[in-house]
Amino acid sequence: xxxxxxxxxxxxxxxxxxxxxxxxxxxxxxxxxxxxxxxxxxxxxxxxxxxxxxxxxxxxxxxxxxxxxxxxxxxxxxxxxxxxxxxxxxxxxxxxxxxxxxxxxxxxxxxxxxxxxxxxxxxxxxxxxxxxxxxxxx
Numbered sequence: 158x159x160x161x162x163x164x165x166x167x168x169x170x171x172x173x174x175x176x177x178x179x180x181x182x183x184x185x186x187x188x189x190x191x192x193x194x195x196x197x198x199x200x201x202x203x204x205x206x207x208x209x210x211x212x213x214x215x216x217x218x219x220x221x222x223x224x225x226x227x228x229x230x231x232x233x234x235x236x237x238x239x240x241x242x243x244x245x246x247x248x249x250x251x252x253x254x255x256x257x258x259x260x261x262x263x264x265x266x267x268x269x270x271x272x273x274x275x276x277x278x279x280x281x282x283x284x285x286x287x288x289x290x291x292x293x294x295x
Contacts, residue, residue: 174208
């Protein structure tokens, strides 16, 4: 059985501590691969090490050990189209460094501030991995 990102989202979103989730598989320019899981914690819940382990366990048992994300990050919200579809492919491209204007039209997004937030996360990641070679593409 092949699992997709929606299956991972479903597993994580069943946890009462998580409102919404988005997993991205991003190929990196140096040949690496990064699979972050972005989660919106339920109001009043903090994403701490214990909750990260709960999420990892849920994915490990609900999907497989190879579907466990590399990193679990709390975000203020998950970006969607105005019709409610999660912006998985655009977020992936933003994380990989594509300029926002080549990825999507911010007016088509339910919360345009999240587009800049995702682009910033990608820039931070690239700078951390390669501090002297990254230019901000946004």
